Amino acid sequence: MPTAPSPLAYIPFVSVENMMRFVHHFGIEKILVELTDAIEADYRRWDRFEKIPRLASHSRDGVIELMPTSDGEAFSFKYVNGHPSNTAKGFQTVAAFGLLARVDTGYPLMLTEMTLLTALRTAATSAMVARHLAPGNAKVMAMIGNGAQAEFQALAMKAVVGIEEVRLYDIDASATAKAARNLGDSGLRVVSCTSAQDAIEGAQIITTCTADKAYATILTDNMVGSGVHINAIGGDCPGKTELHKDILSRAVTFVEFEPQTRIEGEIQQMDASYPVTEFWRVLSGDAEGRSDARQITLFDSVGFATEDFSALRYIYSKLQGTDFFQQIDILADPDDPRDLFGMLQRAA
Numbered sequence: 001m002p003t004a005p006s007p008l009a010y011i012p013f014v015s016v017e018n019m020m021r022f023v024h025h026f027g028i029e030k031i032l033v034e035l036t037d038a039i040e041a042d043y044r045r046w047d048r049f050e051k052i053p054r055l056a057s058h059s060r061d062g063v064i065e066l067m068p069t070s071d072g073e074a075f076s077f078k079y080v081n082g083h084p085s086n087t088a089k090g091f092q093t094v095a096a097f098g099l100l101a102r103v104d105t106g107y108p109l110m111l112t113e114m115t116l117l118t119a120l121r122t123a124a125t126s127a128m129v130a131r132h133l134a135p136g137n138a139k140v141m142a143m144i145g146n147g148a149q150a151e152f153q154a155l156a157m158k159a160v161v162g163i164e165e166v167r168l169y170d171i172d173a174s175a176t177a178k179a180a181r182n183l184g185d186s187g188l189r190v191v192s193c194t195s196a197q198d199a200i201e202g203a204q205i206i207t208t209c210t211a212d213k214a215y216a217t218i219l220t221d222n223m224v225g226s227g228v229h230i231n232a233i234g235g236d237c238p239g240k241t242e243l244h245k246d247i248l249s250r251a252v253t254f255v256e257f258e259p260q261t262r263i264e265g266e267i268q269q270m271d272a273s274y275p276v277t278e279f280w281r282v283l284s285g286d287a288e289g290r291s292d293a294r295q296i297t298l299f300d301s302v303g304f305a306t307e308d309f310s311a312l313r314y315i316y317s318k319l320q321g322t323d324f325f326q327q328i329d330i331l332a333d334p335d336d337p338r339d340l341f342g343m344l345q346r347a348a
């Protein structure tokens with residue numbers, strides 16, 4: 001008779017269903033605010049993290065990436081894809097799951113869905129950066145690209161930065177209609193626009209979040225006035241960008257982890273001498289953020305492993321005392337650690 005797995009074999013698994021219950025239980029805006037603070041707290045101890053550009057497996061249709069990091073006590077990785085042509089086939093552009101583990105034993109601590117969690121953490125990261133770099137008293141944001149990430153982005157900018165109006169634009173009007181419907185009860189003033197130019201009218205924060213495996217030009221230089229913060233999150237892969245390079249020439253550019261962004265971000269269009277500031281240096285006081293009201297600040301976001309680490313640790317800490325998880329016996333744990341074969345044999 002197979003024996004029941006030992007307590008060491010089990011870890012919490014957060015399914016998509018449980019992640020949704022979790023978000024509704026605590027409230028999405030509260031989670032976005034707390035997640036923003038958790039991500040920022042880890043950016044403030046940047047030196048503690050092991051950092052490498054993510055490992056990417058490219059194919060004609062998209063990319064599959066592994067994103068590992070560790071602070072010496074915990075280790076995490078995320079598996080995530082990016083397939084812009086997926087939505088036309090009924091699949092999502094981005095889907096993910098991830099794992100948190102102990103460094104001392106190497107044993108996993110938690111396995112979770114991360115498709116929803118990526119949308120939350122990407123929005124929280126955008127809001128974290130915007131609250132330090134956007135012009136003071138920003139109330140209006142443009143949201144260009146109204147796909148899976150869009151509503152999360154708008155809600156984080158509302159909850160963390162105090163945005164009151166979101167101006168939506170997508171080349172596909174049905175995506176804009178979907179986002180406007182979903183944000184109907186959010187407390188935001190929602191304006192549906194018919195061009196990117198119209199969407200950025202009066203906006204102090206411009207978010208681009210489109211998906212196309214191409215050097216796209218969502219914004220051209222003549223469209224962008226002074227005194228705005230651009231939150232460019234859709235260009236996140238070699239050969240996949242959103243901004244005309246002339247905008248980069250005028251902007252002061254902030255990145256997550258420079259070696260990864262040079263490969264994947266908007267700045268892949270610029271030569272290696274193009275100056276960028278890693279955002280953690282603004283938090284530590286080593287570098288200046290926005291220095292005057294007329295500047296164009298650009299957050300060239302690609303998504304970095306520490307943000308997922310922070311999100312995983314945040315979820316793990318909030319799981320205690322809840323039932324938003326199942327226990328799964330992910331680890332073979334023989335009574336005698338060296339008798340793995342005996343454990344298998346006794347299960348026959």
Ligand SMILES: NC(=O)c1ccc[n+]([C@@H]2O[C@H](COP(=O)([O-])OP(=O)(O)OC[C@H]3O[C@@H](n4cnc5c(N)ncnc54)[C@H](O)[C@@H]3O)[C@@H](O)[C@H]2O)c1
Pocket residue numbers: 082084087093094118122144145146147148149150169170171172175209210211212216218232233234235236301302303304
């Ligand atoms: N930086 C990060 O941390 C991060 C995290 C998650 C996703 N992303 C990236 O963000 C992008 C969007 O992700 P998603 O999950 O919302 O994708 P999605 O496919 O659900 O939505 C993308 C939307 O962009 C629209 N679009 C495409 N070209 C456009 C154009 N020229 N003008 C206006 N709209 C256009 C599409 O119609 C679609 O509605 C992807 O490229 C993804 O890789 C980045």
